[in-house]
Amino acid sequence: MESVGLSGYLIVGAVLFVCGVICMATKRNGIGILMGVELVLNGANLNFVAFSQHTHLGLDGQIASLFVIVLAAAEAAVALAIALNFYNNHLTIDVDRAADLKG
Amino acid sequence: MSPDIYIETGTTLKWLLTTAWLLPLAGFLIEVFGGYWSGRKSRAAAFLAVGCIATGFVCSLIALLTWLDAADLNVSDIWQNPRAVAAATHEVSEATHVDHEHDADHAADAEHHGDHEHAVPAHSEEEHHGHAAHGNNPLKFAFNGTFYTLAKFGRIQITLDYYIDGLTVLMFTMVTFIATCIHLFAIGYMSDELTESYEDHQVHLPGGKHFHRPGRFYRFFSFLSLFCFAMLGLVLAGNIFQVFIFWELVGVCSYLLIGFYVERKSASTAANKAFIMNRVGDFGFLIGLMILWTWFGTFQFANTNPDQTGEQGLFQMVRTDAGAIETEGEGLNRVAYMQSATGEHLLGNDGQARRIPYWLLVVAGLGIFAGCVGKSAQFPLQTWLPDAMEGPTPVSALVHSATMVAAGVYLAGRFFPMFTPEVLLVIAYVGAITAFIGATIALVVTDIKQVLAYSTISQLGYMMLAIGVGGWLAGLFHLITHAFFKSLMFLCSGSVIHGCHHEQEMTKMGGLYKKMPITCWTMWIGVVAISGLAIPITLPYLGAISFSGFHSKDAIIASSLSFSTLNPTHSLLFFIPLITAGITAFYMHRMWFMTFFGKPKDHHVHDHAHESPWVMCGPLLALSFFAAFCAVGGESGPLANLLLTSEPTHVAGGVQAAGELGLTLPSHHEIHECHSQAGMMALLAALMGTVVAYLFYCKQAVDPALVKARFESAHRFLKSKWQFDEIYDSMFTRPVHVVAKWCTGFDREALDRFLHSCASLAVGIAQWDRKFDEAVVDRIVNVFGEVTYAAGRTLKGVQTGRLRQYVMFIAAAVVCLFVVLFLFLPR
Numbered sequence: 070m071e072s073v074g075l076s077g078y079l080i081v082g083a084v085l086f087v088c089g090v091i092c093m094a095t096k097r098n099g100i101g102i103l104m105g106v107e108l109v110l111n112g113a114n115l116n117f118v119a120f121s122q123h124t125h126l127g128l129d130g131q132i133a134s135l136f137v138i139v140l141a142a143a144e145a146a147v148a149l150a151i152a153l154n155f156y157n158n159h160l161t162i163d164v165d166r167a168a169d170l171k172g
Numbered sequence: 173m174s175p176d177i178y179i180e181t182g183t184t185l186k187w188l189l190t191t192a193w194l195l196p197l198a199g200f201l202i203e204v205f206g207g208y209w210s211g212r213k214s215r216a217a218a219f220l221a222v223g224c225i226a227t228g229f230v231c232s233l234i235a236l237l238t239w240l241d242a243a244d245l246n247v248s249d250i251w252q253n254p255r256a257v258a259a260a261t262h263e264v265s266e267a268t269h270v271d272h273e274h275d276a277d278h279a280a281d282a283e284h285h286g287d288h289e290h291a292v293p294a295h296s297e298e299e300h301h302g303h304a305a306h307g308n309n310p311l312k313f314a315f316n317g318t319f320y321t322l323a324k325f326g327r328i329q330i331t332l333d334y335y336i337d338g339l340t341v342l343m344f345t346m347v348t349f350i351a352t353c354i355h356l357f358a359i360g361y362m363s364d365e366l367t368e369s370y371e372d373h374q375v376h377l378p379g380g381k382h383f384h385r386p387g388r389f390y391r392f393f394s395f396l397s398l399f400c401f402a403m404l405g406l407v408l409a410g411n412i413f414q415v416f417i418f419w420e421l422v423g424v425c426s427y428l429l430i431g432f433y434v435e436r437k438s439a440s441t442a443a444n445k446a447f448i449m450n451r452v453g454d455f456g457f458l459i460g461l462m463i464l465w466t467w468f469g470t471f472q473f474a475n476t477n478p479d480q481t482g483e484q485g486l487f488q489m490v491r492t493d494a495g496a497i498e499t500e501g502e503g504l505n506r507v508a509y510m511q512s513a514t515g516e517h518l519l520g521n522d523g524q525a526r527r528i529p530y531w532l533l534v535v536a537g538l539g540i541f542a543g544c545v546g547k548s549a550q551f552p553l554q555t556w557l558p559d560a561m562e563g564p565t566p567v568s569a570l571v572h573s574a575t576m577v578a579a580g581v582y583l584a585g586r587f588f589p590m591f592t593p594e595v596l597l598v599i600a601y602v603g604a605i606t607a608f609i610g611a612t613i614a615l616v617v618t619d620i621k622q623v624l625a626y627s628t629i630s631q632l633g634y635m636m637l638a639i640g641v642g643g644w645l646a647g648l649f650h651l652i653t654h655a656f657f658k659s660l661m662f663l664c665s666g667s668v669i670h671g672c673h674h675e676q677e678m679t680k681m682g683g684l685y686k687k688m689p690i691t692c693w694t695m696w697i698g699v700v701a702i703s704g705l706a707i708p709i710t711l712p713y714l715g716a717i718s719f720s721g722f723h724s725k726d727a728i729i730a731s732s733l734s735f736s737t738l739n740p741t742h743s744l745l746f747f748i749p750l751i752t753a754g755i756t757a758f759y760m761h762r763m764w765f766m767t768f769f770g771k772p773k774d775h776h777v778h779d780h781a782h783e784s785p786w787v788m789c790g791p792l793l794a795l796s797f798f799a800a801f802c803a804v805g806g807e808s809g810p811l812a813n814l815l816l817t818s819e820p821t822h823v824a825g826g827v828q829a830a831g832e833l834g835l836t837l838p839s840h841h842e843i844h845e846c847h848s849q850a851g852m853m854a855l856l857a858a859l860m861g862t863v864v865a866y867l868f869y870c871k872q873a874v875d876p877a878l879v880k881a882r883f884e885s886a887h888r889f890l891k892s893k894w895q896f897d898e899i900y901d902s903m904f905t906r907p908v909h910v911v912a913k914w915c916t917g918f919d920r921e922a923l924d925r926f927l928h929s930c931a932s933l934a935v936g937i938a939q940w941d942r943k944f945d946e947a948v949v950d951r952i953v954n955v956f957g958e959v960t961y962a963a964g965r966t967l968k969g970v971q972t973g974r975l976r977q978y979v980m981f982i983a984a985a986v987v988c989l990f991v992v993l994f995l996f997l998p999r
Contacts, residue, residue, distance in 0.1 A: 090979065090982075090983045093975070093976065093979040094976050094979045094980050094983065095976065096976070097976070102975060102976075105979075164974070164975045164976070165974055165976075167973070167975075168973045168974075170973065
């Protein structure tokens with residue numbers, strides 16, 4: 070099987086990243102935004118892994134990506150808890166309605 | 173006595189007396205802290221105080237018996253050979269150190285009494301006695317030791333000591349007994365205070381209202397307890413510094429008790445006066461202490477412990493075996509050598525014999541005596557004592573007649589070995605003058621307590637005189653007998669005052685003997701005792717038939733007669749006390765007749781008078797027994813023999829032409845020789861006084877008013893108390909006022925003005941400073957604040973709170989960054 074090469078990984082990573090950013094920018098649903106975040110993080114992860122495979126970085130990139138995965142899991146747990154609480158209080162998860170603290 | 177028994181006896185005595193000493197302190201603490209919680213109507217405080225002091229009395233009594241046993245002074249022995257102990261102890265000092273001068277005296281003494289058989293056993297006992305090994309032993313018989321070391325500076329130290337000899341034990345017994353009687357009496361006398369609202373008739377409020385305050389029963393008893401603690405501590409003290417501590421504490425108690433009715437202006441003023449007058453004397457005391465400390469390096473009286481070869485006490489340092497002060501040189505260059513434990517000269521650190529300038533020794537003695545002058549109300553500091561009668565009568569009886577004022581005499585007696593002949597002469601003259609002044613003023617005062625106050629001053633003068641002329645025994649003998657009969661008379665006067673509803677003027681009394689017979693006749697015992705009346709028939713072993721005062725006064729007159737015979741230039745020291753003895757008999761009988769006999773002068777007072785309750789009469793009877801019989805046997809009786817055991821060695825033999833003035837002090841033998849002669853003269857004087865008083869105030873053969881009119885100016889002079897208060901007023905008080913006025917003027921005119929200008933200058937500077945602050949500093953700070961605020965305000969708009977917008981910003985910012993990086997960053 071022919072190797073895809075570095076640029077292929079980078080393209081997929083960039084597409085994932087842009088998708089995530091657009092998802093974050095357009096969705097009003099809190100859960101959707103979280104999904105966007107996951108996409109962005111995974112796009113970045115892909116870059117780490119790819120660079121780790123195709124350059125002389127060794128395992129550094131893979132370790133960093135493992136950190137990011139753990140971080141993403143923790144972040145998702147906290148963010149979901151916030152979303153649940155927000156829903157309990159406002160009966161919605163529309164992030165535009167979360168303007169209570171606006172000055 | 174073997175050293176073992178010596179130490180055992182000493183320890184027993186120490187614990188007994190320490191218990192007696194500390195119990196009143198415990199009582200005081202409980203009363204003063206617990207008093208608030210008991211009701212105003214509770215007598216608990218009184219019972220506690222009485223319990224403490226009565227237990228103290230029991231301890232003292234046991235101590236007295238222990239002491240008698242240890243000193244081989246069986247009561248039966250005393251009766252059989254009156255002067256055995258004196259002669260025996262005298263002999264010891266002679267035997268250890270042969271002194272030719274005294275030998276003749278001693279031979280005469282021994283022959284006179286024929287006591288050789290008895291003297292010898294006593295003598296051998298004394299030889300086994302531990303400190304016979306000491307070279308010099310001016311104190312025949314004493315126990316001392318240390319409770320606690322307060323401070324230590326190298327070899328010298330300040331300690332809390334005890335010093336126990338016959339005088340200590342006797343004083344303990346006397347003080348605790350009288351204090352017990354007076355505490356009991358006070359339960360009755362102070363019962364007015366057992367109330368929530370005591371009305372003080374002598375406090376005048378504006379608008380003629382009556383002054384009310386809560387009763388202070390427990391406070392009175394707590395003060396009495398504190399006083400007993402202080403007085404006993406003073407007697408037990410083993411060094412002169414400790415004496416000074418308790419001296420001051422006693423002064424404080426006196427202050428508190430004189431000012432007990434503090435709302436009365438006269439009482440608070442009298443308390444201040446007493447305290448300040450005492451300070452004057454204490455100043456001298458402090459000078460004496462400083463001299464002793466600097467030159468001797470110790471405050472201890474004496475070190476009598478047989479095991480210890482350590483530091484010598486003051487008395488041992490200053491006197492040799494025979495009790496002489498060893499001096500060298502003349503005039504101001506004269507020095508006195510200090511003695512060591514082995515009977516040689518004490519060597520200093522440099523190997524030279526330690527010496528003290530003789531004149532400093534005189535000054536130290538005079539300084540300590542100045543303290544005694546203040547405390548014992550001697551001329552010229554006597555004016556506080558009559559004013560001190562503002563206190564409740566039990567206080568006058570306990571503090572201002574029997575015990576505290578006698579502390580000065582006690583100290584003069586205790587410190588006798590330190591006094592040079594010059595100091596003794598001063599003491600004698602001060603005493604004589606005081607005795608005369610006090611007696612003459614007592615002739616004209618009409619307040620019953622004032623008569624007793626002046627008679628106290630006069631009697632204290634007697635005691636000082638006796639000590640000054642070398643009659644150590646006579647002075648302290650009179651101290652003890654006087655304590656009994658004077659406290660008795662004060663309590664009687666208290667009973668009269670209580671019975672007459674706080675009337676003290678004798679001019680309103682009269683004819684009270686039917687109303688209060690017990691008071692009248694117990695007082696008669698006191699009056700006869702102080703007057704020195706007797707039936708001049710001598711019984712074997714009992715002496716003349718008389719009450720205690722006769723014996724002691726007799727001893728004083730005999731001492732002063734033999735002194736003035738030996739020193740004819742000072743014959744005034746005999747005539748003054750003789751005349752005073754007559755005056756004493758007169759004014760005491762005047763008081764008694766005016767109070768209890770004649771026609772009632774004020775019917776209101778007379779009709780309401782009543783005999784006092786038993787709690788007051790009981791102490792009167794107890795005290796009158798002792799006032800009558802405590803000196804039984806006179807100078808050969810048990811009391812005098814007890815005292816003789818603690819007499820300084822050099823007194824018995826007399827002193828020949830000593831000191832700069834060449835004074836000769838009489839020996840026991842010389843005093844004894846003129847005893848009967850002096851006794852007869854004193855008795856004659858007293859009888860004359862009594863007869864005159866009887867004619868004036870009972871028989872009314874002569875009208876006192878006529879005599880008064882005849883000697884108008886003399887009467888006025890005496891009535892104004894020899895003008896002492898006026899003299900002091902113009903000598904000290906007014907000049908102080910003038911100086912104070914000058915000082916206020918200086919303060920107002922110079923100091924205040926300077927301070928004011930400084931202040932206004934500071935205010936001016938501060939105003940300028942404020943303007944600078946407001947104009948410059950504040951403005952800079954404000955500008956910072958405003959800028960920050962405006963920035964915050966502007967940036968507020970960016971924070972919309974919309975997540976999607978933020979994401980857009982982030983994305984846009986990232987794109988921008990990339991663009992910038994790719995365009996402008998060099999590859």
